[in-house]
Amino acid sequence: MADNCILEMKNIWKIYPNGVVANKDMNLKVNKGEIHALLGENGAGKSTLMKILFGIEQPTKGEIIYEGRQVDISSPHKAIEYGIGMVHQHFMLVPSLTVAENIILGMEPKKGLSIDIDQAYRFVQEQSDLFGLPVPSKEKVKDISVGMKQRVEIIKTLVRGANLIILDEPTAVLTPQETVDLFNALKNLTEKGKTIIFITHKLNEVKEIADRITVTRRGRVVGTADVKDISEIEMSKMMVGRDVDIRIEKEPAQSGEKLMEINDLEFTRTDGVKSLKGISFSLREGEILGVAGVEGNGQTELVQIITGIIPREKGRIKLNQVELPKITDPGFCRDAGLSHIPSDRMERGVAADSTIAENIISDRFKKVPFSKNGVIKWKEVYGFGEEMIKEFDIRTDSARTEIKMLSGGNIQKVVVAREFTAHSKITIADQPTRGIDVAAADFIRRRLVKERENNLGVLLVSADLTELLEVADRIIVLFKGEIVAHFKEVKQINETVLGEYMLGIKRMSSEEMGDL
Amino acid sequence: MKADKRFTLYRIGISVGIALLIGYIIVFIASVPSTDIAFMKKMKEAFDSANEAYKYFLTGALVRWRFTGAAFNQSGFIQWINEAVPIIITGLAVSMVFTAKQFNIGAEGQMFLGAAVATAVAIYFPGIPFISTLLVILTAMAVGAGFASIPGFMKAKLKASEMVTSLMLNYVAFFMGLFIIKTFLRDTEAGSLVSLEFQQQTMLPLLNERYRWHIGIFIALGMTVLVWFIMKKTTWGYKVKLIGDNIKFAEYSGINSSKMVFQVQVAAGAVAGSAGIIELLGYHGRFLWLYSPGYGWDGIIIATLARNNPLFVPLAALFLSYIRVGAKIMGRYTNIAPEIVAILQAVIILLVTAEAFLAKWKQRSINKEATQSETNDTPVQVGEVR
Numbered sequence: 001m002a003d004n005c006i007l008e009m010k011n012i013w014k015i016y017p018n019g020v021v022a023n024k025d026m027n028l029k030v031n032k033g034e035i036h037a038l039l040g041e042n043g044a045g046k047s048t049l050m051k052i053l054f055g056i057e058q059p060t061k062g063e064i065i066y067e068g069r070q071v072d073i074s075s076p077h078k079a080i081e082y083g084i085g086m087v088h089q090h091f092m093l094v095p096s097l098t099v100a101e102n103i104i105l106g107m108e109p110k111k112g113l114s115i116d117i118d119q120a121y122r123f124v125q126e127q128s129d130l131f132g133l134p135v136p137s138k139e140k141v142k143d144i145s146v147g148m149k150q151r152v153e154i155i156k157t158l159v160r161g162a163n164l165i166i167l168d169e170p171t172a173v174l175t176p177q178e179t180v181d182l183f184n185a186l187k188n189l190t191e192k193g194k195t196i197i198f199i200t201h202k203l204n205e206v207k208e209i210a211d212r213i214t215v216t217r218r219g220r221v222v223g224t225a226d227v228k229d230i231s232e233i234e235m236s237k238m239m240v241g242r243d244v245d246i247r248i249e250k251e252p253a254q255s256g257e258k259l260m261e262i263n264d265l266e267f268t269r270t271d272g273v274k275s276l277k278g279i280s281f282s283l284r285e286g287e288i289l290g291v292a293g294v295e296g297n298g299q300t301e302l303v304q305i306i307t308g309i310i311p312r313e314k315g316r317i318k319l320n321q322v323e324l325p326k327i328t329d330p331g332f333c334r335d336a337g338l339s340h341i342p343s344d345r346m347e348r349g350v351a352a353d354s355t356i357a358e359n360i361i362s363d364r365f366k367k368v369p370f371s372k373n374g375v376i377k378w379k380e381v382y383g384f385g386e387e388m389i390k391e392f393d394i395r396t397d398s399a400r401t402e403i404k405m406l407s408g409g410n411i412q413k414v415v416v417a418r419e420f421t422a423h424s425k426i427t428i429a430d431q432p433t434r435g436i437d438v439a440a441a442d443f444i445r446r447r448l449v450k451e452r453e454n455n456l457g458v459l460l461v462s463a464d465l466t467e468l469l470e471v472a473d474r475i476i477v478l479f480k481g482e483i484v485a486h487f488k489e490v491k492q493i494n495e496t497v498l499g500e501y502m503l504g505i506k507r508m509s510s511e512e513m514g515d516l
Numbered sequence: 517m518k519a520d521k522r523f524t525l526y527r528i529g530i531s532v533g534i535a536l537l538i539g540y541i542i543v544f545i546a547s548v549p550s551t552d553i554a555f556m557k558k559m560k561e562a563f564d565s566a567n568e569a570y571k572y573f574l575t576g577a578l579v580r581w582r583f584t585g586a587a588f589n590q591s592g593f594i595q596w597i598n599e600a601v602p603i604i605i606t607g608l609a610v611s612m613v614f615t616a617k618q619f620n621i622g623a624e625g626q627m628f629l630g631a632a633v634a635t636a637v638a639i640y641f642p643g644i645p646f647i648s649t650l651l652v653i654l655t656a657m658a659v660g661a662g663f664a665s666i667p668g669f670m671k672a673k674l675k676a677s678e679m680v681t682s683l684m685l686n687y688v689a690f691f692m693g694l695f696i697i698k699t700f701l702r703d704t705e706a707g708s709l710v711s712l713e714f715q716q717q718t719m720l721p722l723l724n725e726r727y728r729w730h731i732g733i734f735i736a737l738g739m740t741v742l743v744w745f746i747m748k749k750t751t752w753g754y755k756v757k758l759i760g761d762n763i764k765f766a767e768y769s770g771i772n773s774s775k776m777v778f779q780v781q782v783a784a785g786a787v788a789g790s791a792g793i794i795e796l797l798g799y800h801g802r803f804l805w806l807y808s809p810g811y812g813w814d815g816i817i818i819a820t821l822a823r824n825n826p827l828f829v830p831l832a833a834l835f836l837s838y839i840r841v842g843a844k845i846m847g848r849y850t851n852i853a854p855e856i857v858a859i860l861q862a863v864i865i866l867l868v869t870a871e872a873f874l875a876k877w878k879q880r881s882i883n884k885e886a887t888q889s890e891t892n893d894t895p896v897q898v899g900e901v902r
Contacts, residue, residue, distance in 0.1 A: 015883045017875070060883060309768065331770030340768065348768045351761035362758060362769035371751050378749075 006032040006164060006195050007053075012062035014048050020405070022048035023059070024219040030164070035186060035196045037206045037227070039239055040216035041409070041437030046199050049216070050166050053197075054086040055079040066164075085157025086166040089173070091149050095142035099135050100124040103156050127159050132188045145503075146294065147178030151185065164195045171205060172434075173463065175294060175499040183209045201239075201438060203232045215239050240438055248442075250449050253473035256285035259426050259457040260306070265315035267301045267481075275301045277481040278315070281516040283426065288448060288458040290472030290490070292465065294502050298481040299461045300343070303430045306459075307340045308333040309348075320425055334363055339424035341415055343431040343461070349415040350403045357385025357399040360418045392417040393443065409440035416444055420451065427451055430461045445471050465495045476516065477501040486513035523878045528821065530874065531867035532835075535860045536574075542859065543569050543852050569850040576845030577838050592841055594727040598799060599837040600830070601732035602627070602791040606815025607822065607829040608743045609788035614824045615747060616780045617760040618671065622682030623788040624812025625689030626663050628805070630656035630789030631796055632693030635701055635711050635803040638793070643717025652718060652797060653735075653790050660789015661782045663689060668781030672774035678781065690808050697803050711803035720798040730798025737830060739787065744826035746783075756780050788812065817865055836861070 007030040014023040023045045030036045040046040051057040053064065055073040064071050066082055073079050079086070093102050100120050109119040124137045133151050141149060150170060157165050167186075171179045186196055186209060198210060206213055206227060213230070215222040215238040222238045260283040267276040275298045283289050293299050304310045306317060308330040317324040319336040330340075342348040350359050361370050361381050369380045385399025392413045396406060403411055412432070419427060429448060433441035448458050448471055462468050468475055469490055477485040477498065484507040487493050500506045544566040548558055571581070577596045580589040606623045613620040634656035641648050666685060670676040701711040720730040747753035758766040759776050767773045791811050796803060818836060822828035840857050847854035867873050 015879075017879055307768075329770075329772075330768050331772065334770045342768065348762075348764045351758055351765045353761045354758065358754070358758075362765065362771075365751050365754055374751050375749055376751055376754055 004031045006030055006067060008065040009049065009053065010063050010065065012049060012052060012064075013060045014045070014052060014057060015060045020407075021219055023052070023062075026062075026216070026219070026221050028214055028221065029224065030195060030197060031212070032195055033190050033193055034211040035190055035198055035209055037198045037200055037210035037213040038216065039200060039203070039206055039213050039235060041201055041239060041439065044216040044239075044437070045219040046216050047168060050086065050168060050197065050199060053079070054084060054166060080160050080162070083161050083163040084166070085160060085162030085164070087150065087153045087157060087168065087170060089168045089170075091153055093141045093149060093152060096140060098138055098140055099144065099148075099152050100137040102141055102152055103127075103135075103137075103159060107160070123159075124155070128155060131155065131158055131185075131192065133158075133185055145178070146173050147175070147181060150174070150178075150182065154185070154189075158189075158194075163193070164197065165189070166197045166199070168199045169201075170198070171200065171202065173295065175502055176465070176495045177499050177503065179205075203235050203239075206235065207232055236438070248445055248449055248470055251453070253287045253452065254455075255287040255473070256455065258282045258284055259320060260459070261316075261318040262306070263316040263318075265302070265305065265317070266313045267298075267305060267310075268313055269301070275481050276305075276313075279478075279481070279483055280315075281476060281483065283457045283459055285425075285457055286452055286455045287473045288452050288460055288471055290468040290475040291459065291461040291478060292468055292475055292498050292502055293478035295463060297478045297502075299430070299478055302478070303340075303343070303428055303459075303461055306333070307338065307342075307428055334422070334424070337425040339419040339422045339427040341419050341427070341429045341432045343434065345408075345411055345415050350411055352404040353402060355385070355400050355402055356389065356394065356396065356406075356414055357382045359403055359414050360385055360388050360399075360421075363418060363422055388414075388417040388421065392420075407437075409436035412436045412444065413440060416447065420447055425456050427456065427458045428461075429458060431463060432460070433462075433464065433467060441467075465498055468498070469493070469495070479504045479507070483513070483516065484508060486516055488514065523874070523881065524823070527874055528868055531864050534867060535863035538863055539573075539856055539860045540566065540570055542856060543573075546852060565850065569846050569852045572846040572849050573839070573842045573852075575842070576849075577841040581849075590724075591727045592845060594724055594729040595844075596834070596837055596841045597733050598729065598795075599841060600833045601736045601798070602795045602809075602811040603814040603818055603836060604736040604830050604833040605739060605791035605794065606788050606811045607818030607833050608739060608815075608826055609784040609791070610812075610815040610819035611822060611824040611826055611829055612743065612747065612756070612784040612787065613781055614819050615760050616756045616777065617763075618777060618781055619679040620664065620667055620682045620781050620784065621679060621816060622664060622667055622685055622689075622785070622812070623791075623815045624808055624810065625682075625686035626660035626785045626788040627792040627812050628686075628693045628808050629663055629689040630660040631792030631805075632696045632803060633659045634793040635697065635714075635796070638714040638718050638797065639701060639712045641715070641718070643715030645717050645721075648715065648718040649720060649797065652793060656793040657786040657789045661786035664785020664788070665778070665782045668778040668785075671781070672778040686808075686812070694806075701803065703802065708804075709806055713802050714797065718797065719801060720794070722798075728799050732794045732798040735794055739790075740826055740830055743787065747826055752779075788815070791815075817861060820865060820869060 009026065009028040012023050012026045015021050026045065026049055028049065038046045038050070048057060052059045053073065055075045055078050058074070064073060071082060073082065094105070103124050104120045109116040109123065121137050124135070128135050128137070133155055135148065135151055135155060136144060141152065154165065170182060174182060190196060200206060210227050212224060212226055213235065214224045215235065217239060262282065263280050265276050265279045266274070268274050279302065291299055291302070301310065305312045308324070308328050311326060311328045319333065319338055322336045324336070325332065346352065361384070365371055365376060369377060370384070371377060382399050388394070389396060389399055394410050394413045394417065396410065403414065406414070416432070432444050432448070445467065448460065451458050460468065460472055472490055475487045475490055475498070476483050479502060484504070485501040486508065544562055547562040547565040547569065549561050576589065577592040578589055580587045580592070606627060609623050634652045637655045638652045641651060663685065667678040667681040670681050671678040697711050698709065703710050703712045720732060723729040723731060747756065755766065755771050755776050758769070758771060759773050763773050792809070814836065818829055818832040821832035839860060843854040843857035846852055
């Protein structure tokens, strides 16, 4: 066994400058030629461990043994030299360059002073044939699909001589079809002797592709096991530390009056792309309307227009019978009874240097009991903050803790605590569980269902199809700024069906879609 | 985190220490005599005179050194307090705009122009104790606010960088102020370019006639409490903090951010506008600045040292004026130029604002704190290792 081991990380500690302990004495052993899944909730320390391995972060303590010798990986550059490659969640590609140009960036074949572009294409072709990863080498990166971009990233690491490839949550952005392709490609690579570390928090993927897993929880390694010896239930127990009931029970929807009406909405982005092409639908009391779609097909613009962040180009929006003015004003939308869980919590959902309580009252500080005659009653504010910490299970010692000290899941709970206690009739939840741990995600989904049971309306935009199918009552699919499908009975469909519409392979006629 | 706050304090303390040390070395080098004597004797002399100079520098504001011993230096003490007054006020103004992350550095111009315009009121409005004083100060505040509204408006409506506009407008304010004094308010009897004298009744009451200790310090402290209350206790201050922390989040929460960006700059302009005239009302009794006194720039130093916390502003201002008065006294009794204080200021600001300074030490103490709390944490059960 020992000679088969390609990588060993021993007693790794990582303490960040803000005092967050991300890794506590973690150990990881990876064998040559295997697909090793690193499983854990967000905040469990798996990404940090991989950043240390790739030289992005330096460990506070601990050692790394790679191919039998102790190594000091001080930078990603060093890691590449050792033959370690990493594919990040957010792609590091230049959109305006072609696929081949992206792959050879920094190692261009030269002809005199200029790049030998023909040789570059030949080289990329050779490499992609060799690894069985076909890519359209002459197309520009901005024109290819997300799955293809990921493939380009993988080839990028391979041509730089990577023998160990780290993939950081590679399936988070992929459709089911693209995921199948990726998994085939990965299996192919291990047959050629490459080793793969696969970061994920999706159990079914582990079962499908990985040979061995290492489970992490709260900065520690819980254990390592062969995948064939362990069931999904066991894995989830190791990961969460307790049983999580993955299924959410809910009654059939009792939808009532129309809460929100969207009519013929249009929007053109600054780069000239028409990202919304006349969208109409409505949201009713007591229902969760899911919006599915590959990222960049108009969901972001739809949410930002409804919530008053960007101005619409054309069309009408009615919230609670109130017509939305053309000028942008998130405050107006809130007053009209709208709550908004933004997709990027750090960008828009919180103020990182302010305390939990200050963040929770940001939409209601003018109201009683939080202030009177323009003077804030901090005692009430912090009292309410403590209440919210209890009710929403925010893991911290006080409402005076600054947001930046919390983990992603806990920050999201702060956002959710504010939005769910705003007494709004409509909640726009944009990727509400992205990048947070299973328990917190489960908690948030249950709260969404509870909203609906209280006869409120929820618009759920999510890239997580399992979540959509689990939580939503109806689903619409956006493709290139249009609604291409509408499912009134979510129980009758699955991820594959949704995926076909999301990729534009199929589309429904307006009769099939019926009343939106 | 406790380590974080403690560290900030340490860092300021150590920065001051290092600055004083560097200052001492410079004084020492400057004190080496150029006469042709033995090296050791030279060192000894330099050492003695550097110690002497530093004695005046560090204690001169409070202690009067005589052959018979030490006595309380009343004039130094009063000078110390008086000099802190305008820079407390500009420090407050700057800390307000910095809290909103608006880098409006126009306090100097607001202060100068406010003082110049209010001079007219102080000269011509009949002197009624309290009433006319208040009117003069309010005039200066209104002028400061009005002048600050220009970069504020351009930022809020046109997204023009307030840093550039406020900086350039300082020159406009300076020459406009001088123009007003020269053209309308000049005292032609006086030997230099100064304004006519203020109405006697309009001047601030004095606590000490001889050294002209005026009540400006109480005005400045009162303003400190007021600004602290506004920034920390009101919904307005909360909004200012929120737009400074994350403006997108503030907008998302329903706060009109361009309105707030404008309001905070105008409010700070009002505060800054009063800084200059209060000194003139208390001490000089007429407008006499031929060049800008720099209180607006000092405000930036003070707000930075005070970490934009209004309650720390008087401490930072008193510290700055203490070393300045000390340096002046040192200059009077020794051959060392008082300008050395500028070097000390620069070193302190550099070290206090340099994030990486002592960062390793900070990380070590955080590591220690984190590992300690870890041991109290129930470890995760380890099992199923195959």
